[in-house]
Amino acid sequence: MNFSISGLQFGAGMLLLSAFIIGIILFLKHRISSTSISKKGSNHLTKKYAEADVFKSSGTFWRVGLVSAVFVAILAFSWTTYERDIFIPDYNLSFDELEIQTPPTVQREKKLPPPPPPPPVIEVTDEPTEEPPIFTDQTVTNQVSNQVAKPTTKKTPLVKKTLPIVPKSKEPNIEELHYIVEEMPLFPGCEGIGNYETEKACADKKMLEFIYKNIKYPTIARENNVEGTAVISFVVEKDGSITNATIIRDPGAGCGAESLRVVELMNKLPQRWIPGQQGNQNVRVQFNLPVRFRLDK
Incomplete structure (x- = not known):
């Protein structure tokens, strides 16, 4: 048989058991004290009377104690405490x-780097570049020499400026x-x-x-x-x-x-x-x- 009792019921059972034991003690005390010795003699102090023999009730005391111990054990094992439940509505x-307010995200403007300057335009011309004539001093050589250098033509090669290739960043696949x-x-x-x-x-x-x-x-x-x-x-x-x-x-x-x-x-x-x-x-x-x-x- 499986049953449970609360703490209040356990306390009430212990009070009833205590009252029962106290009642038995008082009853036996009254019974023993009221026993009268009808015979009196010279040896009445050494004579053992059955009415005043307290050991004859030892069996009764033992049974009462055993029943009380079993009763207390049953109450102790049946005492149940209940945990409070968790309520989920x-x-x-x-x-x-649920609406959880988060502070607005402030997007900072990314400052773009200034554009690179345009590559210099170098024009190639086929027209000859004339150098000024070279004159010699007449006082040194006493000769007048008008030596004119022949015009020379110089071609300047076209320089191509290439910009570095920036690899494209791969966006993660989220x-x-x-x-x-x-x-x-x-x-x-x-x-x-x-x-x-x-x-x-x-x-x-x-x-x-x-x-x-x-x-x-x-x-x-x-x-x-x-x-x-x-x-x-x-x-x-x-x-x-x-x-x-x-x-x-x-x-x-x-x-x-x-x-x-x-x-x-x-x-x-x-x-x-x-x-x-x-x-x-x-x-x-x-x-x-x-x-x-x-x-x-």
Whole structure:
């Protein structure tokens, strides 16, 4: 037989047992003290009377003590303490996206370097360049010589200036992250039971059962009466795995860390999530899961 009692019931049982034992003691004391010795003689002090023999009730005392010990043991083993439940409201099934305000991103204008100066234009001409004539001093040679140098033609080669080739940077292939798609990801365990709406209702129920089974109210939060809602953000990848699990709201005292631990346990399930679909293709979808911690008062 399996039954449980509360602390109040345990205390009441102990009081009843104490009253029962005290009653037996008083009854036996009164019975022994009221026993009268009808015969008096010279040897009445050394004679042992059956009415005043306290050892004849030793068997009764032993049985009462045994019954009392068994009764106390049963009460002790049946004393049950109940932990306070963790309440997850039904509105969590909608998985509404929480609006978290972030400061606007200030885009700094990139200063472009000044354009390089245009290459110098060098023109090649075929016209001869005449050099001035060279004259000699008449006082030295006493001869007048008008020596005129023959015109010479010089061609200047055209210099081509080439600019360095800057390689194009390859942008990383980052897949788009979705928040609302045609078919949202589903918790595993309800595949093929019907249409999408039926599978979604079943998957939400399975996920709540998983959270109830694995989550524990933190001891520090229970002792300090900490309540609140922890929100965990995570991404369901195209293969159904859970990544980027982070705490975006934490009431404190370990509630956020406990919720994050349970979400990360989903990757250890035998089956992965059913990924979300957009246009008959698997896509990455971000989830915000609120878990409310509430103490029963």
